[in-house]
Amino acid sequence: MRESVFISHRSTDKDVADMLKDFLVSSGIPNDKIFCSSLPGNDVKTRISVEVKKRLYECVVNVLILSKDYYESAYCMNEAGVAWYLEDDVDSIAICLPEIDENNMWGFFNGDNKVRRLDNENDVAAIYDIIRKRLNVPSADHCVVTRESQKLSQRYKRYLGERTVSEKVTVDEAEEKPVNHIDDNRDPVVGKDDVGNIPVEPAFLLVYAAADGGQIIKSQTLSSPTQVSASGKQFMADLSQRESARWVEALDMLISWGWVKPVGNKGAIFELTGTGYKKADWLKDVMGIDTEKEPLEEIIGFEV
Numbered sequence: 626m627r628e629s630v631f632i633s634h635r636s637t638d639k640d641v642a643d644m645l646k647d648f649l650v651s652s653g654i655p656n657d658k659i660f661c662s663s664l665p666g667n668d669v670k671t672r673i674s675v676e677v678k679k680r681l682y683e684c685v686v687n688v689l690i691l692s693k694d695y696y697e698s699a700y701c702m703n704e705a706g707v708a709w710y711l712e713d714d715v716d717s718i719a720i721c722l723p724e725i726d727e728n729n730m731w732g733f734f735n736g737d738n739k740v741r742r743l744d745n746e747n748d749v750a751a752i753y754d755i756i757r758k759r760l761n762v763p764s765a766d767h768c769v770v771t772r773e774s775q776k777l778s779q780r781y782k783r784y785l786g787e788r789t790v791s792e793k794v795t796v797d798e799a800e801e802k803p804v805n806h807i808d809d810n811r812d813p814v815v816g817k818d819d820v821g822n823i824p825v826e827p828a829f830l831l832v833y834a835a836a837d838g839g840q841i842i843k844s845q846t847l848s849s850p851t852q853v854s855a856s857g858k859q860f861m862a863d864l865s866q867r868e869s870a871r872w873v874e875a876l877d878m879l880i881s882w883g884w885v886k887p888v889g890n891k892g893a894i895f896e897l898t899g900t901g902y903k904k905a906d907w908l909k910d911v912m913g914i915d916t917e918k919e920p921l922e923e924i925i926g927f928e929v
Contacts, residue, residue, distance in 0.1 A: 630654070630756055631684035632661040633704040635694040638722070640784055642690055645720070645743065645752075648777040652753055653765035660684070681707050685759040687715050688752075689734055692722040699837050702732060702857025706842040709733035710893055716755055723785065731864070732854060733844045743781040749774045826875035828908045829924055830855055831884060834897055835905035836916040841876060841885060841895040860920045 630649070634642045642661050650656045660680040681687070687708040695701045708717050719738045721730075727740055741748040750770070757764060764770075830853070834841050837856035845851040850869035853860060853876055861868040876895065879885040884901035888894045897905065908914070915923055 628760065629658045629660055629680065629684050630686045630688060630760070631680055631708075632659065632688045632690065633701065633708065634661070634690035635692060635698050635701050637694045638690050638692050641720075641722070641743070641781070644777055644780045644784070645688070645690075648749070648773050649753070649756060651773045651776075652757075652770050654756060654760065654762055658760055681711070684715055686718065686756050687711070688718045688720060688756075690720050690722070691725045691730065691734065693724050696725075696731070699857030702854065703838055703840065705733045706840070706844070706854075706857075706894065709844055716759055718752055718755060720752070731859065732852065733842070744778050744785075746774060746778070749777060823908070824875070824878070825924065826860075826871060827878040828912060829914065829920055830860065830872070830875050831879055831897070831901060831905045832909045832912075832914050833858055833860075833916055833920055834885075835902055835909075839897040839902070840888075841879075841897075843873070843876060843893050843895070856916075858920050860924075862921060 632642050632645065646656075646659055646661055649659060681704065689695070689705060689708060708715070717734070717738070718741055719730075719734050720741045720743060725740075730738065730740075741752055743749060753770060753774075756762075830841060834855035841853065841855045843851060843853050849864050850866045851873050852864070852869065853872040860872050876885070879901070880887070880895070884898055884904050885895045886898055888896050909916070
């Protein structure tokens with residue numbers, strides 16, 4: 626039964642999650658209806674992965690606190706993927722910190738999603754109304770909600786005054802770091818096993834997925850082409866149709882070879898098979914892929 630609010634956030638942004646939770650509770654939302662993994666009393670009891678997954682599927686509203694740190698976390702991006710998958714039944718609210726706006730949102734929650742700010746009175750009112758109505762909670766007195774909204778705004782502004790962000794996120798961000806070119810003349814096709822030559826794209830997608838969680842996510846919105854990600858990492862260099870076709874084709878190859886299988890009936894989430902994990906280990910060793918690096922950085926050494 627869906628009857629709770631899930632606050633998805635990076636641990637570095639737990640102060641924002643805390644002030645949001647305090648506002649909701651002070652405005653009449655039951656404390657036991659709010660799940661937030663970093664806050665005592667509203668957090669995980671024993672097993673993180675099991676309880677977070679269970680709570681995600683129990684929520685009627687999924688609140689995502691989007692920041693630079695959030696987009697850099699594979700764990701957070703996996704939560705965002707599940708939230709996107711459940712959107713037919715669950716309302717999603719994207720609360721953005723100052724460095725995030727409609728122009729640099731990517732992945733499952735992008736420029737198509739309404740951006741909410743905690744220092745905007747109308748946004749805070751909308752957040753409260755969405756959550757209250759979905760939980761079927763009586764409305765608190767207007768004066769109470771107004772007072773608590775003002776307290777939230779003041780607390781949030783103080784927090785921002787003390788917070789530092791090293792750099793803004795951009796959609797096509799690719800840091801200019803020295804690249805370890807294993808072989809500048811390397812052929813972009815590697816190995817011969819079962820299906821013949823294996824192109825770089827499906828190899829990378831498989832290896833990175835195996836490195837964390839074993840899932841590949843395919844997302845699509847009305848205003849942008851289909852996007853493919855694994856372990857919360859972005860593979861597309863930009864949001865062009867060309868890049869989309871490149872990585873969708875890579876995913877289709879993995880499915881046709883039996884290394885990846887769809888999960889659910891929406892065609893959005895895929896998991897590695899047992900054979901897929903074995904192939905991923907083999908490809909990582911043969912190609913020398915360093916999954917500690919971002920795919921956009923590491924793949925440069927394999928392209929010609």
